[in-house]
Amino acid sequence: xxxxxxxxxxxxxxxxxxxxxxxxxxxxxxxxxxxxxxxxxxxxxxxxxxxxxxxxxxxxxxxxxxxxxxxxxxxxxxxxxxxxxxxxxxxxxxxxxxxxxxxxxxxxxxxxxxxxxxxxxxxxxxxxxxxxxxxxxxxxxxxxxxxxxxxxxxxxxxxxxxxxxxxxxxxxxxxxxxxxxxxxxxxxxxxxxxxxxxxxxxxxxxxxxxxxxxxxxxxxxxxxxxxxxxxxxxxxxxxxxxxxxxxxxxxxxxxxxxxxxxxxxxxxxxxxxxxxxxxxxxxxxxxxxxxxxxxxxxxxxxxxxxxxxxxxxxxxxxxxxxxxxxxxxxxxxxxxxxxxxxxxxxxxxxxxxxxxxxxxxxxxxxxxxxxxxxxxxxxxxxxxxxxx
Amino acid sequence: xxxxxxxxxxxxxxxxxxxxxxxxxxxxxxxxxxxxxxxxxxxxxxxxxxxxxxxxxxxxxxxxxxxxxxxxxxxxxxxxxxxxxxxxxxxxxxxxxxxxxxxxxxxxxxxxxxxxxxxxxxxxxxxxxxxxxxxxxxxxxxxxx
Numbered sequence: 001x002x003x004x005x006x007x008x009x010x011x012x013x014x015x016x017x018x019x020x021x022x023x024x025x026x027x028x029x030x031x032x033x034x035x036x037x038x039x040x041x042x043x044x045x046x047x048x049x050x051x052x053x054x055x056x057x058x059x060x061x062x063x064x065x066x067x068x069x070x071x072x073x074x075x076x077x078x079x080x081x082x083x084x085x086x087x088x089x090x091x092x093x094x095x096x097x098x099x100x101x102x103x104x105x106x107x108x109x110x111x112x113x114x115x116x117x118x119x120x121x122x123x124x125x126x127x128x129x130x131x132x133x134x135x136x137x138x139x140x141x142x143x144x145x146x147x148x149x150x151x152x153x154x155x156x157x158x159x160x161x162x163x164x165x166x167x168x169x170x171x172x173x174x175x176x177x178x179x180x181x182x183x184x185x186x187x188x189x190x191x192x193x194x195x196x197x198x199x200x201x202x203x204x205x206x207x208x209x210x211x212x213x214x215x216x217x218x219x220x221x222x223x224x225x226x227x228x229x230x231x232x233x234x235x236x237x238x239x240x241x242x243x244x245x246x247x248x249x250x251x252x253x254x255x256x257x258x259x260x261x262x263x264x265x266x267x268x269x270x271x272x273x274x275x276x277x278x279x280x281x282x283x284x285x286x287x288x289x290x291x292x293x294x295x296x297x298x299x300x301x302x303x304x305x306x307x308x309x310x311x312x313x314x315x316x317x318x319x320x321x322x323x324x325x326x327x328x329x330x331x332x333x334x335x336x337x338x339x340x341x342x343x344x345x346x347x348x349x350x351x352x353x354x355x356x357x358x359x360x361x362x363x364x365x366x367x368x369x370x371x372x373x374x375x376x377x378x379x380x381x382x383x384x385x386x387x388x
Numbered sequence: 389x390x391x392x393x394x395x396x397x398x399x400x401x402x403x404x405x406x407x408x409x410x411x412x413x414x415x416x417x418x419x420x421x422x423x424x425x426x427x428x429x430x431x432x433x434x435x436x437x438x439x440x441x442x443x444x445x446x447x448x449x450x451x452x453x454x455x456x457x458x459x460x461x462x463x464x465x466x467x468x469x470x471x472x473x474x475x476x477x478x479x480x481x482x483x484x485x486x487x488x489x490x491x492x493x494x495x496x497x498x499x500x501x502x503x504x505x506x507x508x509x510x511x512x513x514x515x516x517x518x519x520x521x522x523x524x525x526x527x528x529x530x531x532x533x
Contacts, residue, residue: 134403134406135403135404135405135406136405136406136408137406137408138437140405140406140407140408140411141405141411141414141436141437141496141497142497143402143403143405144402144403144404144405144521144525144527145402145483145497145498145499145527145529146467146475146478146481146483146499147403147467147470147471147472147475148465148467148471148483149469149471151469152465152467152483153465153483155465156464156465156466156467156483157463157464157465157483157485158463159465160463160464160465160510161462161463161510164463164509164510165510205468206466206468206469206480207468207469208465208466208467208468208469208483209465209466209467209468209480209505210465210466211465257485257495257497258436258437258485258495260492260493262462262463
């Protein structure tokens with residue numbers, strides 16, 4: 001028996017633009033769902049990694065103070081706790097930390113949870129003020145020149161250079177988003193399900209050119225949870241285990257504005273490391289859940305992982321390769337542009353469900369190998385999962 | 389009838405930078421219409437954003453040096469949606485990253501001015517132009533050379 005780490009439980013909370021739920025409530029829903037999926041009790045878990053992201057609670061509590069790994073453990077009755085940690089930024093951080101902890105023997109079973117409430121809400125009267133953009137630290141060299149926010153800093157800067165260097169067109173980005181929305185139309189859990197056309201994309205308003213509203217992920221309230229355990233214990237639980245064949249992460253800078261090559265950057269470093277840790281190759285992958293916080297991110301990952309040549313993601317997508325039924329279905333749940341902003345949780349969960357054969361009408365036939373990726377630009381994560 | 393309070397006037401100055409001990413030189417220089425970048429005095433590497441140690445040689449002997457102000461355009465976005473009250477009066481505007489000619493990968497965030505949006509090209513030659521926004525703030529922007 002190999003000593004791989006396995007995924008044995010996945011779950012997420014109610015998802016909506018505004019659930020009216022707190023960080024703790026959303027988190028409890030997601031972990032309860034993941035435990036039920038696995039057939040576990042909280043006391044079967046002995047490690048926790050938690051991350052909260054987004055707006056302060058209405059009581060003024062920040063996401064960080066609303067949710068820590070320790071508070072999650074206490075709230076859910078997870079005991080003993082042999083490993084706990086916060087995660088820095090996204091589900092990729094969560095997952096990689098847990099994989100490492102289980103591998104190292106800090107704990108045998110870790111639950112990772114990411115909870116976000118990311119719709120920008122007006123502050124309630126008497127409530128905490130909305131966070132303002134403070135031009136301190138490195139931000140002093142950006143904010144006085146503009147606040148493009150994520151759509152500009154990540155989407156716009158990346159899309160512009162991809163178009164300038166490789167001749168990628170707006171229609172290429174449109175095709176990516178049309179394909180994702182088609183997949184979402186097959187997903188009962190997606191928030192945006194009405195199919196869109198190229199024209200719909202081209203008429204959607206600019207946020208920060210060339211990034212449009214339809215290039216962006218959909219803010220919402222959601223918590224996603226995944227349970228990792230050892231290969232030895234994996235067969236004890238309700239679901240067919242899915243194995244972590246390889247995992248990687250990379251950091252090349254602190255912000256998109258300063259990375260040396262915005263079109264390769266950390267995804268290339270991360271992907272190279274991922275492939276170095278397995279005998280599997282891009283041609284072995286049956287489906288790819290590629291982070292699409294902004295549409296261009298998936299382009300970078302297609303190229304970085306070697307599914308197509310550098311600069312060729314546009315034509316690769318336009319030829320239909322990434323659509324269900326094509327050579328490499330991508331974001332088969334619709335991606336975060338349509339299921340809601342989950343910072344990688346949904347990408348990992350969809351990869352797992354495809355490999356379990358649980359994706360229903362979206363099922364990629366005989367899916368045995370899946371890749372998931374989180375973030376891009378200055379730092380990112382990737383994992384390769386197998387069904388056996 | 390009581391008077392309705394007038395809404396706050398839109399800011400006329402961008403968000404001000406908060407200089408720290410390491411970055412104060414940058415903003416002092418811009419007020420004098422000079423562009424200065426922190427440079428390792430041991431190996432010559434330019435460091436931006438400023439850092440207290442050189443990542444190439446670990447020297448802590450870092451000091452500001454004036455640069456030519458010439459750069460090439462790396463990438464940009466044309467911000468259409470305003471985040472923040474000041475930017476409601478500015479959109480659409482160009483938010484760009486430029487590469488200073490002194491060193492490969494030496495990037496500055498800036499605005500590109502004096503050029504129609506559809507004439508922007510990756511790699512185009514630029515030169516710094518200083519915009520006095522207020523007595524407290526001069527911004528180093530770039531225009532076609």
